[in-house]
Amino acid sequence: MNSFKEENYLKAIYQLGVIDKENVVGATDLANWLALKPPTVLEKLNSLVTKGLINYNKTDGAILTKKGYEIAINIVRRHRIWETYLYRQLNFSWSEVHEIAEQLEHVNSDKLIDKIYSILGNPEFDPHGDPIPNKRGVLPKSDRRPLSRSVKGCKCVVLGVSHDNEAFLNYLSDLKIALNDKLTVEQIISYDESIRLLNQKKESIIISAKAAEQLLVACLKPNCECKTAN
Amino acid sequence: MNSFKEENYLKAIYQLGVIDKENVVGATDLANWLALKPPTVLEKLNSLVTKGLINYNKTDGAILTKKGYEIAINIVRRHRIWETYLYRQLNFSWSEVHEIAEQLEHVNSDKLIDKIYSILGNPEFDPHGDPIPNKRGVLPKSDRRPLSRSVKGCKCVVLGVSHDNEAFLNYLSDLKIALNDKLTVEQIISYDESIRLLNQKKESIIISAKAAEQLLVACLKPNCECKTAN
């Protein structure tokens, strides 16, 4: 909890690095992201360099070292696990979970995180569909993603569910959705974010937004728009 | 989460005030309690005075104002609710809960606390038998206490349970313990902290440590040692 600030810097560097894959993470970007001024950020960046948590220079910007990455990915992990816990176990809405998780992610207890992660059934994605790194900091394979992150027209294959849950598996079998089924997204109903699908027998299936978050798929078309849309 | 330090000072002033009812809460006491040096504490005390959260002078020491008390009791409330949640819902042991609750108590979300408090069934005491202030900061009536806080020989009357829980009520009826029963503590079994009681019919009852925490009683003897022992 003392490393609050430091953790937030490392997380920000990680996040900006992911968003801006080609671009460098500069001091000004970070300052805007963290609602601080460039000199403040620069000062901290220098101290992070001294601690061996990042490398920094004008041309490449800030890049996490192995040590810095491990801290950053762990904060991301905690954040996404708490978001999932708040959403699924404590009935918070999507819009509420982020702010509370911003605080909870800094609570330093591996045992606590392990416990709630296990209660949730070791999910691979949080309620927003973002991947949850495992304990070793490894993200679930990236072309595997929740169905909820689809665009209209996408043809995809069912690869699994985001976490263990018998009720959900029963729901799927009621909808006649099984592993390796190939589905086409016919319509995304904006009212409640539910999705209308077509299965291989050309049958129409409507799946709820909640279920779509838990159902993991992969696009079948090589250049599917889903990849660029998310 | 920014008021981390401030919250800890106010909590400490509250706690030392409770422990040392007749004595003043001096700068040195606080420094020892918080593992800081007196000048550091004094500096902060002055700032708390400026903010109107405490009154302070050499002879009376630090005394919380209404505003300061409200913050302090709220932190105590959060701490005890989290301890209870960690113990009961996440299966942490007594010895583990305190340290984690020290961090969680500073997470600022009334909705989160309300939620877990309600999931727990609005308990009046935490796993250590400490009273949980209600939302308005009022502590449960103090002569009502968990049976677990008894000394050998104590004669007491059953007043209720610390929180709603059907399984527990069934357990009590199995043991033939009912509201307003008068019980005598015959023995506290040090091995597992379970308690051997005698009811009015001179029947011997053994109650587990866990149940003893949830069963609320009041001493019948005016000068019962329970009061001074806790």
Add this chain to the structure above:
DNA sequence: TTTTATTATTAGGATACCCTAACAATTTGT
């Protein structure tokens, strides 16, 4: 290519927290 706009960086200052050293004020014990 030169002017303009955008970063990066340095200088200097403010506040929050913590500390040691030195001294003042109070108790305490005898």
Add this chain to the structure above:
DNA sequence: ACAAATTGTTAGGGTATCCTAATAATAAAA
């Protein structure tokens, strides 16, 4: 009552964060 021990306070520093203002370095645009 008076020396000894225990607080309370002031003075003076140190580090971490954060800021504004000014300057250097770069990139973008005309």
